[in-house]
Amino acid sequence: MFHRLIILSTTRLIEAGWLISLIIVPVFFNQYSNRVFEADKIYLLRSITLLMLLSYFIRALATPKDPALLARRAGLVGAFGLIYLISSFLSIAPYYAFWGYYLREEGLYTLASYLIIFYLVMADLRKSEQIERLITIVILAGLAVSIYGIFQHFNVDVVGWASGVKERVTTTLGGPIFAGAYLMMVIPLALYRLIHAVRQNDIPNSIIYTVVTIALTMCLLFTQSRGPFIGLIVGLSFFTILYAVTQKIRWLLGSTIAVAILTVVFFILLNIPKSPLASIKSHFGRLGDVVETQSGSGKVRLLIWQGAVDILKDKPLRLFFGYGLESLFPLYHRHTPSEFARFEGPVVIPDHSHNDTFDVLITGGIFGLLAYLAIIAMAVYYGFRYAGIIRPANTFILYSIAGLLAGIFLPILISGELTFLGIGIPFGLITSWGIYLVTTSKNQLSTANAKWGLLSIALCSAVLAHFAELQFGIGVTSTRLLFWVFTALITVLACRPVPTAQTDKPITKTAEPADRSVSSLSLYALLGGLIISLFIFELLKKKHILTGQVPTPFYYILAGIWLFVGVVVILRYRFQSFAHYFNYYLLYLGISGFCGLVFYLLHTNILTGQTSLPSLLNLVYIWVALLLAVLAGLIPAEKPLNLKPRVLPVITLLLSIPVYLIFIYQTNLKEAYADMFCREGDNFEKANRYDEALSSYQRAVTISPQTDYYYAALARTYKAKGDYQNAVKTLAETRTVNPLNPFHISNLGKFHTEWANTIKDNPVQRNERFDTALKYYQELARVTPLNPQVYRDTADVYIQKGDYQNAIVQYLYALKLDSQLGEIYYQLGNAYRQTNQMAEMIEAYEKAFQLNIKPARNQLSKLGEEYFNAEQYQESIRINYALLRMEPKNYQHHHNLSMKNSTRWMKPSNTVVRPWNWRRRTRRQR
Numbered sequence: 042m043f044h045r046l047i048i049l050s051t052t053r054l055i056e057a058g059w060l061i062s063l064i065i066v067p068v069f070f071n072q073y074s075n076r077v078f079e080a081d082k083i084y085l086l087r088s089i090t091l092l093m094l095l096s097y098f099i100r101a102l103a104t105p106k107d108p109a110l111l112a113r114r115a116g117l118v119g120a121f122g123l124i125y126l127i128s129s130f131l132s133i134a135p136y137y138a139f140w141g142y143y144l145r146e147e148g149l150y151t152l153a154s155y156l157i158i159f160y161l162v163m164a165d166l167r168k169s170e171q172i173e174r175l176i177t178i179v180i181l182a183g184l185a186v187s188i189y190g191i192f193q194h195f196n197v198d199v200v201g202w203a204s205g206v207k208e209r210v211t212t213t214l215g216g217p218i219f220a221g222a223y224l225m226m227v228i229p230l231a232l233y234r235l236i237h238a239v240r241q242n243d244i245p246n247s248i249i250y251t252v253v254t255i256a257l258t259m260c261l262l263f264t265q266s267r268g269p270f271i272g273l274i275v276g277l278s279f280f281t282i283l284y285a286v287t288q289k290i291r292w293l294l295g296s297t298i299a300v301a302i303l304t305v306v307f308f309i310l311l312n313i314p315k316s317p318l319a320s321i322k323s324h325f326g327r328l329g330d331v332v333e334t335q336s337g338s339g340k341v342r343l344l345i346w347q348g349a350v351d352i353l354k355d356k357p358l359r360l361f362f363g364y365g366l367e368s369l370f371p372l373y374h375r376h377t378p379s380e381f382a383r384f385e386g387p388v389v390i391p392d393h394s395h396n397d398t399f400d401v402l403i404t405g406g407i408f409g410l411l412a413y414l415a416i417i418a419m420a421v422y423y424g425f426r427y428a429g430i431i432r433p434a435n436t437f438i439l440y441s442i443a444g445l446l447a448g449i450f451l452p453i454l455i456s457g458e459l460t461f462l463g464i465g466i467p468f469g470l471i472t473s474w475g476i477y478l479v480t481t482s483k484n485q486l487s488t489a490n491a492k493w494g495l496l497s498i499a500l501c502s503a504v505l506a507h508f509a510e511l512q513f514g515i516g517v518t519s520t521r522l523l524f525w526v527f528t529a530l531i532t533v534l535a536c537r538p539v540p541t542a543q544t545d546k547p548i549t550k551t552a553e554p555a556d557r558s559v560s561s562l563s564l565y566a567l568l569g570g571l572i573i574s575l576f577i578f579e580l581l582k583k584k585h586i587l588t589g590q591v592p593t594p595f596y597y598i599l600a601g602i603w604l605f606v607g608v609v610v611i612l613r614y615r616f617q618s619f620a621h622y623f624n625y626y627l628l629y630l631g632i633s634g635f636c637g638l639v640f641y642l643l644h645t646n647i648l649t650g651q652t653s654l655p656s657l658l659n660l661v662y663i664w665v666a667l668l669l670a671v672l673a674g675l676i677p678a679e680k681p682l683n684l685k686p687r688v689l690p691v692i693t694l695l696l697s698i699p700v701y702l703i704f705i706y707q708t709n710l711k712e713a714y715a716d717m718f719c720r721e722g723d724n725f726e727k728a729n730r731y732d733e734a735l736s737s738y739q740r741a742v743t744i745s746p747q748t749d750y751y752y753a754a755l756a757r758t759y760k761a762k763g764d765y766q767n768a769v770k771t772l773a774e775t776r777t778v779n780p781l782n783p784f785h786i787s788n789l790g791k792f793h794t795e796w797a798n799t800i801k802d803n804p805v806q807r808n809e810r811f812d813t814a815l816k817y818y819q820e821l822a823r824v825t826p827l828n829p830q831v832y833r834d835t836a837d838v839y840i841q842k843g844d845y846q847n848a849i850v851q852y853l854y855a856l857k858l859d860s861q862l863g864e865i866y867y868q869l870g871n872a873y874r875q876t877n878q879m880a881e882m883i884e885a886y887e888k889a890f891q892l893n894i895k896p897a898r899n900q901l902s903k904l905g906e907e908y909f910n911a912e913q914y915q916e917s918i919r920i921n922y923a924l925l926r927m928e929p930k931n932y933q934h935h936h937n938l939s940m941k942n943s944t945r946w947m948k949p950s951n952t953v954v955r956p957w958n959w960r961r962r963t964r965r966q967r
Contacts, residue, residue, distance in 0.1 A: 047694060048103050051096035053673035055165050058093035059158055059526065060174060061669055062086055064182045064568055067223055067519040068213050068575050069661075072200065072582075073654060074713065075720040076143075078215030082518045083146045083154075084709040085665065090154040092669075093161055095701055099694050115163060115532065117419055121412040122156050125149060125366060128405050132365020133372075134781055136747070140708070142367040143750045144392050149366055150708065151518075155525045162529035169493075170677070172530065176230055176496070177613060178568060179523070183227030184253055184609060185572045185602050186212050190220060190260035192601065197594045199580040210263045213579070214519060221269030222510050223519045224261040226503040226527070228273065229280055231257055233499035236284075237492055245612050253609060268513030274304060275471060276506025282478050283498040287429040298479065342395045342513065343460065344381045349399040350459045351376040363406035369393055371781035372403065374825045379858035382830055388784070396463035397511035414445070414470065417508055420528045421474055423535035424501025428494050432481050444473025467512050471505060497534055500527045558614060559628075564675040565610045566629045570636025571668050573603055577641050578661055583648040603633065640664055654717040662710065715745035719754060726754075731762040749779035753788065765796040783824045787834070790817035794838055811842050829855035833865055836872070845875045863892030870897065874904070879916060883923045890927045898927055 062085075071081040129149045132138035141148030166172065190212035192198060202211065209217040231254040238246035261269060278301045285294035352372050353360065364372060370392040377390060394400045402410045422437050448469020452461035507524050516524075576599055585591045607629045616622050643664075647656050722737030738755040745751060752775035759768035769792055776785045797810030818835040825831055836851035852869040856862060870885035889897035905920035 047691065048100055050673060051100040052165065053676045054096040054669070055093050055161050056171060056174075056676050057669050057672040058089050058096075059162055060178050060568065061571065061665065061672065062089050062158070062522065063175070063178050063526065064571055065089070065575070065665065066522050067182050067186050068572055070213050070215065070579055071658070071713070071717070072579060073657060073720060074716045075723060076716055078213075078219075079518055080143075080146050080716060081713055083141075083151055084713050085662075086518060086522065087150060087154045088662070088705040088709050089665075089669070090157050091701060091705060094157050095697055097161055097164070099697070102693060115160060117412060117416050118156060118159055118528075121409070121416060122153065124362065124405055124409045124412055125152055128362040128365045128409065131362055133368050134365065137367040138365035142370065143748050144370065145367075146712075147367060152366065155521055158522070159525040159529045162526055163533055166530065166533045172493075172496070173613075174564075175526070175530070176234070177565070177610075179227060179526075180230055180234065180253065181565075181568065181572070181606050181609060183224060183231070183257055184606060185576075186214070186220070187224060187256045187260035188601050188605060189213060189576070189598060190263060191256065192594065192598050194260075194263040197597055199582075199592050199595045199598070209265045210260065212260065214517065217264035218266040218268055218514045219517045219519070221261050221264035221266035222272065222507070222514060222517070223523070224257050224264075225269045225273045225276065225506050225510060226520060226523045228254065228257050228261070229276055229499040229502040229506070232280065233495050237495060249609055249612050266514075268510045271513065272506040272508075272510030274301075275509040276502040279475070279478070279505050280498055280502035282475065283425070283428050283501065284495070286478055286481065287494060287498070294479070341381070341384050344378045344384070345373075345391050345395055346399060346460050346463055347378050348373055348376045348381070348391070349394045349396070349403060349463065351378075352403055353459075359406065361406045361408060363402065363404045363409055366404050368404060369400065371783075374783045375827070377825075377827060379827045379829055380861075382828060383859055383861060388787075388830070393515045394463065395514060397508075397516060398463040398466050400516075402463075414466075416528065417504065418470070420504050420531045421501055423531045424497050424504070425474075425478070427497040427531070427534045428501065430478070430481050432477075437477060440473045440477040441470060444469040444471075447473070464512050467508055471509060474505075493534060497531065500531050500534075503527055504531070558625075560675050560677075562610070562614075562625055562629060563632055564672060565613075566632035567636060567668055567672055567675070569603070569606050569610065569629065569633035570640075571665070572606065573599060573633060573637035574640035574664060575661075576602065577637060577644055578657075581641075581644065581648070583652060586645050586648050599637070603630070603637070607633065636668075654721060655714045658710070658713055658717065711744055712748075715741040715748065715751065718744065719751055722754060722758070726758050726761065729761075731758055734758045735762075747778060749775045749782055749785065752778060753785065756788065756792070760792055760795070763799075765792060765799070768792055769796070783821055786817050786821045786824065787831070790814045790821065790834060790838075793817065794834075794841070798841070808842065811838055814838050827858060829858045829862060829865065831855075832858070833862075833868070836868065840868075840872065845872045848872045849876070861892060863889045863894035863897075866892065867894045867897050867900075870900070879919065883920065887923055887927060898924065901927075 065085050066082050069082055069085060070078045074081050126149065129135060129138035134142075137148060139149045141151055162175075166175070190210040193206045193210040193212060196207050198206065210220060211217055212220045214220040214223055231250055235247065235250035235254055238250055261273065278297065281297040282294060284290070285297060352364075355376065370390065373391050381391075382389075394403070398410065401413050405413070418437075418441050422434065425437070445466060446469075448465040448467065449462065451469070452465035453459065455461075504524065504527055507520060511520075580595050580598065581591070585595075607626060610629055611622055611626045614622075614625065616625070640660075643660055644657075647653075647660060718737045718741040722734045722741065725731070725734035725737060735755065735758050738751055738758060741748075741751040742755060752771055756768045756771035756775065759765070759771060769789065772785055772789050772792065775782075776789075779785070791814075793810045793814035797807045797814065800807040800810065815835065815838055818831060818838065822831050822835070832851045832855035836848040836855070839845070839848035839851065849869065849872045852865055852872060855865050856869070866885050866889035870882050870889060873879075873882035873885055883901070886897040886901050901920050901924055905917050905924065908917040908920065
């Protein structure tokens with residue numbers, strides 16, 4: 042009996058795991074953490090995934106080989122994982138390739154979590170009820186994210202975000218582009234539910250899913266993100282074309298193609314300077330700068346792509362398996378174009394290509410890219426096939442190969458370079474698939490009554506939208522999780538008979554069985570309670586509890602999510618009377634509200650006591666574990682087979698639980714603790730409470746000794762306190778932890794320079810510090826040879842040493858890398874002045890002024906006056922000619938120049954001539 046219970050529980054835990062992950066990953070963030078968003082989402086996801094894998098393993102020990110794993114169809118995914126396993130072993134930083142780097146935690150460990158969820162969804166997704174639950178949870182999570190984003194847009198929020206979320210909402214995803222990319226993938230599923238409700242003449246669901254779709258779209262538009270907008274256009278275009286083709290609606294197909302073409306033309310005209318649409322460009326915000334490549338984010342992306350091409354060209358042998366995951370940050374230090382610093386700042390280095398094709402090509406090589414593109418092509422083909430497209434697979438493959446080749450060669454032929462290869466390949470494939478659809482209008486089955494065919498269209502559209510958007514952005518946990526879940530779901534549907542108007546075999550039930558409706562409602566209510574609990578954790582602070590002044594927006598946000606999500610859940614059921622809907626709605630509100638209330642009491646109890654940062658996060662993990670267990674009990678599952686009791690699964694379960702807990706603590710929970718102590722230290726540091734900041738940073742280092750970021754923060758605090766010896770010592774340890782991060786070398790140079798400036802009474806030691814700083818900058822120049830800031834910093838040290846000639850050499854080299862850096866021209870002019878190179882000084886100041894460095898003109902004016910008063914008229918006249926070239930319409934320069942030319946031929950008198958104020962002239966001059 043106990044043996045059977047274990048098998049049944051593990052099966053339920055697997056489904057509960059992916060359901061709860063689909064809510065936690067998009068909704069959860071941790072204000073107490075230094076990184077706030079991605080890392081904490083990943084830690085929770087990895088912990089849940091490991092539990093799902095453990096459950097599957099224990100079940101496999103007691104049951105025969107599960108035929109539902111569909112290994113043949115999932116072979117591409119296995120090959121993709123194997124390629125990245127090889128690339129991780131061959132990586133330039135194997136540790137980070139396996140476990141993830143501090144910035145994003147996207148190592149093999151995280152990739153394996155996505156692939157595990159993919160396989161488990163394929164293995165256990167057998168019933169239509171399971172598919173319905175999964176889709177419902179995705180929509181509910183997206184709805185909660187959207188509601189919070191809409192509140193943000195109207196300035197109804199509790200959190201004081203650093204960025205202006207009113208103009209570009211970030212909601213719970215950490216960035217406008219991430220929020221837009223996530224919502225873009227949920228919208229097709231909301232459309233699927235809306236169209237199905239209209240088909241069924243279900244007026245309540247038609248209304249509610251219209252509202253849901255509008256809410257998702259509004260929040261996406263409020264992000265003002267161009268990449269997700271492009272992805273949404275691609276996704277909706279395929280959605281409509283697929284629907285029109287499979288339903289044989291000719292007018293819809295033709296109008297969709299026409300609208301798509303007109304939309305592309307409209308935005309091209311909108312983005313062309315001096316076009317007929319220039320007058321309305323301001324009304325479209327950032328969407329009017331989609332193709333901007335001379336400034337802003339468009340120019341930045343172009344420079345990053347140029348760096349990606351340089352990385353690929355650098356070592357041809359790396360083209361096969363790439364450099365390994367999490368290798369982009371150290372690689373871009375060496376290959377980022379010199380102009381990048383001018384647009385993004387001297388200390389900003391990209392950690393992604395803002396193009397998924399380049400990212401995969403660099404990290405996984407050609408083999409990794411081919412496997413990745415094959416997975417997407419597989420999902421698209423299966424989606425087309427299940428929607429009703431019946432042309433042979435060979436035809437689809439030929440179209441895909443043609444699109445791939447066109448995407449490779451056309452950008453090269455047009456631009457003459459490889460910079461646009463990352464866009465050419467994906468959009469070549471997308472275009473070929475669009476042509477494939479249009480040319481198959483006579484080769485399809487009707488799916489007029491096929492609900493799952495419509496779902497296949499929605500899933501396929503979401504995958505294509507994600508594929509298009511990633512070419513301008515960065516994949517995050519929320520979007521990558523949806524991609525792998527949707528791909529698994531498409532693959533599961535592909536193993537079913539293709540739906541037709543006469544037969545729709547996968548659809549056996551459209552709603553939960555009547556005898557399980559209460560337990561099913563309780564399941565959704567608990568997940569709704571989880572959403573409320575997460576927002577309580579995210580929005581409620583200790584100061585709110587201690588002062589008794591909880592901000593009013595806190596209640597608005599929670600009430601909006603609580604009530605609206607409940608309406609969507611209740612309308613999933615088919616009742617005969619309004620009273621049934623009302624009673625079940627009250628039941629939903631009661632269960633979810635009680636769940637949120639219990640968490641509120643527990644959370645506030647921790648906040649009002651001796652608050653421990655780990656205890657705050659521990660509550661979240663324990664709460665998720667409890668809800669996971671309860672959800673597993675509410676999920677209906679098939680009875681296990683009549684097997685003989687086995688001792689092995691029971692022993693494995695008992696032994697694996699402590700191992701599992703230790704492993705997630707060491708690899709997930711502990712890292713989250715360390716980051717929370719880092720955030721605490723950062724707050725103390727900003728308040729100039731350096732001793733407390735040092736204590737917090739040291740705790741972070743003790744918990745996570747392999748994270749170089751914490752050492753760097755510790756060193757920074759030592760420096761702020763004036764303890765340069767410990768600061769430099771800590772930075773040396775930081776380099777040992779991560780020798781591939783050039784910022785540590787840069788900081789050593791800066792620390793030694795500042796240390797030297799504190800030594801005023803010992804010139805020998807002062808020069809020794811300067812010389813040490815120069816050694817680090819010379820090393821940094823070898824590591825990041827294309828960064829002008831390195832040579833500027835080197836020159837600044839020479840200036841402080843009084844070595845102006847070497848400073849000039851360094852400034853000139855920095856300008857050779859990027860001739861548009863006005864500040865460096867200004868510093869160069871100062872150095873020329875110290876060496877009495879007047880012509881070069883004037884030229885440098887002129888160029889600085891041309892690049893909007895206004896102090897250059899002031900410096901020349903001051904210097905011209907000094908020369909004049911020193912009776913060096915020739916030099917003064919040369920400077921005034923330069924000022925006149927800078928500002929030819931400035932009357933003062935004309936007047937001063939005429940006075941200097943006239944005074945040049947006059948003998949000096951006892952009267953002090955001050956020509957710079959033309960209203961004050963001597964009597965003789967009048």
